[in-house]
Amino acid sequence: MDGDKGLQQTFKLRKFAMGDLQNVMHINRVCLPENYTDYFFIDLYKRFSETFLVAEENGEVVGYVMCRMEMGLSNLGFSGLVKKGHIVSVAVLPKHRRKGIGRALINEAMQGMRLYGAKQCFLEVRVTNTPAINMYNKLGFQIARTVQGYYADGEDAYVMNREFSFKHK
Secondary structure (H helix, E strand, O other): OOOOOOOOOOEEEEEOOHHHHHHHHHHHHHHOOOOOOHHHHHHHHHHOHHHOEEEEEOOEEEEEEEEEEEEEEOOOOOOOEEEEEEEEEEEEOHHHOOOOHHHHHHHHHHHHHHHOOOOEEEEEEEOOOHHHHHHHHHOOOEEEEEEOOOOOOOOOEEEEEEEOOOOOO
């Protein structure tokens, strides 16, 4: 064993900064088949900076999450339009997975969504991405529906939702 390594958190989260752009784009290319233009990343950062976060380990950016706010019909018991947080992309470099980084990024992003007034959160995930689906389930997300052929390669996606609980007085 490696002493007490693994017993303490070895990463830190912080808000994305423009100097992180190339690292985040690299992580996106390494981890996900869906890649975005630099403009897309910058636009989300400028509009929703509270929900664009990076994870660092030993000074290296090893993961990120980026989100946006949307108005839409509720899937979770509200009537009418509701503000929702949309987790657009989350990724952690393979050698840094299974340390709680993805879970921490999503939890922190959801805190940012609350600052924007979101009542719910949703994301899309490949139906074959069992590790991610399991993590989202542990974070309180539930599968709402399947979108046929959602991804460019034709794979289906689950749309997973979760409601933010608010304590009532």
